[in-house]
Amino acid sequence: MTDDPKPAGSAPDGPAKPDAASDTPATPEPAAKPAQPPAAAAPAAKPAAKKPAPKPKAPPEPPKGPEDPAPPDDLEPPAFIAALQQAHPDAVEQLSYWVGDWTVIVKLEALIDVATYLRDADDASFDYCSDLTASDWPPREKRFDVIYCLYSTRRRHRVRIKVRAGEEDQVASVSGLWTAANWFEREVWDMFGVKFAGHPDLRRILMPEGWQGFPQRKDYPLEGPGELLLESPMEWLRLRNLPDEAEIE
Amino acid sequence: MATQSAPIFDTDELVINMGPQHPSTHGVLRLVLKLDGERVVDCDTVMGYVHRGIEKLSENRDWTQIILLTDRMDYVAAATNNLGYCETVEKLLEVEVPRRARYIRTILAELQRIGSHCLWLGTHAMDIGAMTVLLYAFRERELVLDLFEEYCGARLTYNSMRIGGLPLDIPSGWDQKVRAFCDVMETKLPEYEELLTNNRIWLERTRGVGVISGPDATALGLCGPPLRGSGVYRDVRKDEPYAAYDEFDFEVPLGTQGDTYDRYLIRLEEFRQSIRIIRQALDGLPEGPIMGKVPRLLKPKAGETYHAIESPKGELGYFIVSDGRATNPYRLRVRPPSFCNLQGLKPLIVGHLVADVVCLIGTIDIVLGEVDR
Numbered sequence: 001m002t003d004d005p006k007p008a009g010s011a012p013d014g015p016a017k018p019d020a021a022s023d024t025p026a027t028p029e030p031a032a033k034p035a036q037p038p039a040a041a042a043p044a045a046k047p048a049a050k051k052p053a054p055k056p057k058a059p060p061e062p063p064k065g066p067e068d069p070a071p072p073d074d075l076e077p078p079a080f081i082a083a084l085q086q087a088h089p090d091a092v093e094q095l096s097y098w099v100g101d102w103t104v105i106v107k108l109e110a111l112i113d114v115a116t117y118l119r120d121a122d123d124a125s126f127d128y129c130s131d132l133t134a135s136d137w138p139p140r141e142k143r144f145d146v147i148y149c150l151y152s153t154r155r156r157h158r159v160r161i162k163v164r165a166g167e168e169d170q171v172a173s174v175s176g177l178w179t180a181a182n183w184f185e186r187e188v189w190d191m192f193g194v195k196f197a198g199h200p201d202l203r204r205i206l207m208p209e210g211w212q213g214f215p216q217r218k219d220y221p222l223e224g225p226g227e228l229l230l231e232s233p234m235e236w237l238r239l240r241n242l243p244d245e246a247e248i249e
Numbered sequence: 250m251a252t253q254s255a256p257i258f259d260t261d262e263l264v265i266n267m268g269p270q271h272p273s274t275h276g277v278l279r280l281v282l283k284l285d286g287e288r289v290v291d292c293d294t295v296m297g298y299v300h301r302g303i304e305k306l307s308e309n310r311d312w313t314q315i316i317l318l319t320d321r322m323d324y325v326a327a328a329t330n331n332l333g334y335c336e337t338v339e340k341l342l343e344v345e346v347p348r349r350a351r352y353i354r355t356i357l358a359e360l361q362r363i364g365s366h367c368l369w370l371g372t373h374a375m376d377i378g379a380m381t382v383l384l385y386a387f388r389e390r391e392l393v394l395d396l397f398e399e400y401c402g403a404r405l406t407y408n409s410m411r412i413g414g415l416p417l418d419i420p421s422g423w424d425q426k427v428r429a430f431c432d433v434m435e436t437k438l439p440e441y442e443e444l445l446t447n448n449r450i451w452l453e454r455t456r457g458v459g460v461i462s463g464p465d466a467t468a469l470g471l472c473g474p475p476l477r478g479s480g481v482y483r484d485v486r487k488d489e490p491y492a493a494y495d496e497f498d499f500e501v502p503l504g505t506q507g508d509t510y511d512r513y514l515i516r517l518e519e520f521r522q523s524i525r526i527i528r529q530a531l532d533g534l535p536e537g538p539i540m541g542k543v544p545r546l547l548k549p550k551a552g553e554t555y556h557a558i559e560s561p562k563g564e565l566g567y568f569i570v571s572d573g574r575a576t577n578p579y580r581l582r583v584r585p586p587s588f589c590n591l592q593g594l595k596p597l598i599v600g601h602l603v604a605d606v607v608c609l610i611g612t613i614d615i616v617l618g619e620v621d622r
Contacts, residue, residue: 103553206297
């Protein structure tokens with residue numbers, strides 16, 4: 001940057017900001033924008049006309065959910081998936097295929113049936129629960145995906161099954177089928193707050209015992225809840241429930 | 250006088266706390282042990298002392314910045330962590346990695362396995378009381394670290410891979426040094442074996458200790474040497490080949506008893522297999538570029554994938570969700586082998602003596618940085 005200022009100065013006009021240029025046609029506006037918010041913050045009502053200026057700064061809407069791309073038409077699912085669909089016709093909601101991985105999206109109620117089938121059926125024999133995790137999609141009504149990565153040490157193939165769960169839903173624990181799921185489910189509970197019905201020992205595992213909140217949720221701040229929560233949770237809760245920020249001294 | 254059957258001493262169960270500051274827990278691991286005399290009746294594992302929220306952090310870093318977060322998980326095998334992450338992103342991006350880069354990655358990963366196993370051997374033996382082995386094993390680990398230092402300038406957290414290839418080609422003469430190291434290592438392995446394999450104390454302390462059957466180990470999700478020690482044929486390098494492993498000949502050693510001694514023998518054999526792989530990779534090292542065609546701005550299409558590699562500790566998996574819009578992953582999950590193996594600690598410990606606890610912590614080879622992330 002320092003040794004050749006000319007190309008560095010010209011570069012941002014060219015490839016770097018095509019989107020920003022199309023959103024804000026006039027160049028003076030961005031220059032006025034940084035000066036605007038401090039003045040506008042206090043009165044909050046007066047300059048309503050200038051509101052559109054900060055629009056490009058607003059973060060994009062959170063995604064509604066994973067894509068779960070459908071498999072291409074000319075690709076046959078593996079035999080065990082077809083057999084699963086025959087054995088439990090109502091259980092499978094959707095099939096998904098992406099970069100070589102098959103995912104079976106299963107109804108929440110049918111999880112144990114499907115998992116038991118996949119573990120015990122001869123052509124599937126998924127005896128190894130390789131991973132169990134979750135992802136959070138807040139705008140969706142059932143905000144959590146709980147994902148099970150299964151592997152068969154005998155057939156040497158993989159599959160993922162996935163269920164969707166709401167905040168209040170109980171996901172049936174698979175720790176009875178694969179002992180490995182015990183700690184994985186504890187971690188999902190710890191990080192996301194997904195409840196597992198029938199889990200032998202659902203406690204926090206990585207966070208301290210009395211921790212408030214679930215760190216891996218998307219609405220949990222990256223920097224954490226701050227010192228106050230750690231020092232006095234009750235005070236933190238009181239401040240959090242105050243209707244107006246002005247009441248905080 | 251008391252009757253003959255009355256106990257002289259109180260025989261209540263006793264709960265003791267081991268760790269988190271304990272020299273034999275290999276980090277900040279805390280075990281709450283319930284003892285009946287000297288036997289362990291129950292055990293609770295408490296962890297999270299070095300939880301840094303790497304998964305959460307990753308959701309807020311761009312794809313390339315995450316590579317150096319992965320260094321900090323299994324910090325004694327940073328190169329394999331880099332490799333697993335880069336391969337997963339490459340799978341999402343559907344990027345082809347040049348053959349030379351895949352070969353060098355394999356060499357680095359196997360050197361890393363030797364380094365990590367050296368550390369394991371030294372500390373495991375020292376836990377049981379064989380101090381000499383620690384000095385011997387660290388002497389060889391130093392050579393591995395020197396090789397890494399010459400390759401990328403760092404000795405612990407290497408940041409040695411990039412998405413699509415490698416940041417650096419190997420320095421001139423480096424391959425000769427790796428060959429020389431392989432020769433040295435081969436002469437040192439008999440020294441370890443002489444110290445331990447037929448040592449009577451070692452046999453007494455490890456044989457029949459911490460036995461787990463193959464089906465139990467599979468259901469428990471054990472991976473790496475603890476799983477293979479129980480006779481289950483499972484090695485990601487063979488089952489789902491990555492990097493350049495499908496081009497090399499090597500064997501996967503399996504145990505028969507599923508005890509601590511078997512797991513020790515397996516890791517010793519893995520030293521030899523690693524040397525074998527490195528030699529083949531050096532012999533066949535192709536010319537060519539070290540970076541694939543990767544877009545400047547990494548933005549994988551929306552989708553998710555799971556990809557696993559065989560780290561020195563076992564199956565290291567990454568599950569990554571991309572939403573196709575941001576320059577960072579929507580969700581990144583690490584499947585840490587140490588975490589899964591640590592879950593197997595309780596079934597191994599129960600019924601054994603307190604003195605065996607340190608032996609069993611050593612045999613599963615955990616790194617707390619990876620357990621807690």
